[in-house]
Amino acid sequence: MTDPIHIVGGGMAGAEAAWQIAQGGGRAVIHEMRPHVGTFAHRTGDLAEMVCSNSFRSDDDEQNAVGLLHWEMRAAGGLVMEMADRHRLPAGGALAVDRDGFSAAVTERLHAHPNVEVVPGEVDALPGDGRWIVATGPLTGSKLAAAIAAEAGQDSLAFFDAIAPIVHADSVDMDVAWRQSRYDKGETEEERTAYLNCPMTRDEYEAFIDALLAAETTPFKEGETAGYFDGCLPIEVMAERGRETLRFGPMKPVGLTNPHDPTTKPHAVVQLRRDNALGTLYNIVGFQTKMKYGAQKEVLSMIPGLHGARFARLGGIHRNTFINSPTLLDAEMRLRSRPHIRFAGQITGVEGYVESAAMGMLAGRLALAEAEGRALPPVPPTTATGALMTHITGGAEAKTFQPMNVNFGLFPPVEVRGGRRNRPARYKAYTDRAKADWAAWLTAGGGAPALAAQ
Template sequence: MDGRLHIVGGGMAGAEAAWQAASMDVPVTLHEMRPRVATFAHRTGDFAEMVCSNSFRSDDDERNAVGLLHWEMRAAGGLVIATADRHRLPAGGALAVDRDPFAAAVTAALRSHPLIEVAEGEVTELPAAGSWIIATGPLTSGALAEAIRAETGAASLAFFDAIAPIVHAETVDMSVAWAQSRYDKGETEAERTAYLNCPMTKADYEGFIDALLAADKTEFHEGETESSPDPTPYFDGCLPIEVMAERGRDTLRFGPMKPVGLTNAHRPEVKPYAVVQLRRDNALGTLYNIVGFQTKMKHGAQVDVFRRIPGLADAGFARLGGIHRNTFINSPTLLDGRMRLKSRPNIRFAGQITGVEGYVESAAMGLLAGRMAAAEMLGRDLAPPPADTATGALVNHITGGAAAKTFQPMNVNFGLFPPIDASAGRRGRKDRYKAYTDRAKSSFREWLAGQS
């Protein structure tokens, strides 16, 4: 044993785990296979590179579960959330970031830390000794995935995940589109205009749906389609638009293409039948991603179908969408309450590979795993935060709160929290959510205070 904490994977979870452990004066070796071993989705070798979105979602810490998770990570000195705050973009009530400077800043912070060393190259086996955290995310390399399967004796669960396309802002026709966040959310003009909106008439929408359903789609391997005897499921929070359209012609119009809370600046008297939103993707405002438009269409079909959207007839794409198979372990079966692999307690798992979904959730599990591992190496046992906190609710869900047989990736939500005491009387939804966040903040402060 070399007295160092070894972390495999430099994504959101691994980066945060390394920062937390080093902040507790525990030396860390951060193993990252990129850029030596590439993935189809990543473009660089930077840590915490954002792939499918540039958003950390709602930043409302009083009535939103993910906003509460932001608050807890800030309170715990999280590197990922602090860096996101420094590189945030106008996005109404959401926390969106300028993805490239964000990843570069996380990378610089980790590489310059005196207690963190970076080891480039692929880890292909589960280590027999030492303290390790596996935070390889949904694109775990084949060799390491096989090592995990061999150790656990159970196949990893899997789901398909999709990436939305990114458009060059200068190619959006602003005589058709207009800038406005839904319900004009945002404290500044920049935040209220962080979204571009492309309106559709009923005829536009019906034609778009027809083209979408008829387009060439990505072909899957045997056993990876919805019609297979044991199909790999999609994660409902990141469904391809084609799958949503197949569930009903109006599904998109009541989902990512809903026209509510928006007024066409060019024709305010006409209510759109549907609206496609684009969200600013970088600080320069030169790139916009199409919100909710994850897709499994082939690239040529994407260009044809997306240019049917009013305002995008001449759209230029900085990146087209894509789909890939993500893997995650059956955490309720395999992990203990300290996120350790039951069969090899020297190894913890963190991030999306544990079955949490989303950048914020992944970073939060890295934060917790890094603190737990460092505490253990310092001769202390650190219990997870109470289950009435956002972090505690997530780790409780993946380490036993969820049913192992039906375990699926999960975003943080108030349904994972212990119910508010009914004796407090009936509450409206907003008041109830505020009660959840007030209780959580109090519990999280106590948990942090107990570590000093």
């Protein structure tokens, strides 16, 4: 057996990298600073702890790029997707999970694996030898972040990310709210009624926007100039961009009918998604915020149905760090100046749980192959995983590099009848091509395809 591959960070990317190495017959050592060194956002010392949301977003593998990424991770025998499926919650067409059950299961599985060792404690410098994967995520410790910045010869890039509040389900007024997934999505009744919906009239919406814009927010520390990731903007920042922004974003009223008043179309709707298997907690969808705690309680209690809401967790904001990967990493995710170190996960500039896990999966497989003297075939850029990897290792413009979710804009174009206007056919063509190319890559050396029988 080869020397162990060390992984800094036990989040989505680190956990998946360790699993892929261990399942491939290698030894993985995870160095995780929690719970000895905490962060603003984490609550436990579990591996793969979910922080800002409990959703892996759409699970549609024929019309959605992240759903396709789910499919590819399942085909690669991914631990993150296996545990997500096992701890799935009803969420219409989305893949939402019981966050505590999910992270506990990932932790248990990795601790039980004979090829995995979890070492508590903080790594505060870039290692000088051995094989390493840095998968510290957006909340990289300050000392290690400084070491990375010094090695890169530039300041680490950063943006601010926000967390949505969570409410106790029994404190939601169901005489006002109702259960329904948008457009009644879902194969079962439980899935079609997975969300709680709180309707607003025009006057209620306008008053809510006024209060939101006037609310006291958490100030940035002196010298902090990072921007926001557009996919996770605080609601008050969205409101500042225009009074109708929220109504065309997380508060859009389309695809919903209020059974308490079916003939009246709400002006806006706030949705809550189940956050745990018991159904006792719900998070407010799209309501990331940097309002101070007192202001949050005041403003959010204006939402019809949440007048008496009790909060299990209020929202907050934290600084996320990522590197300029197109400049710093080679085509196999190695640090150009120290090729014994790979980077994976959100610190590379991919955004999202599954995107982070996918980059961990690749980093783990690449590191193991290198340790064994094997060369993996290039990952096809026509796949969701390959498109993300290509983006961070040279496909993106380095001068304007920013965090990115997987999307079909990262894929090589396809031609279909009807051209760009025929979006369903185009997206289906993307996913059909990706599935064939991903299965071929796995068979050719990336690993046996777990979905060969499907």
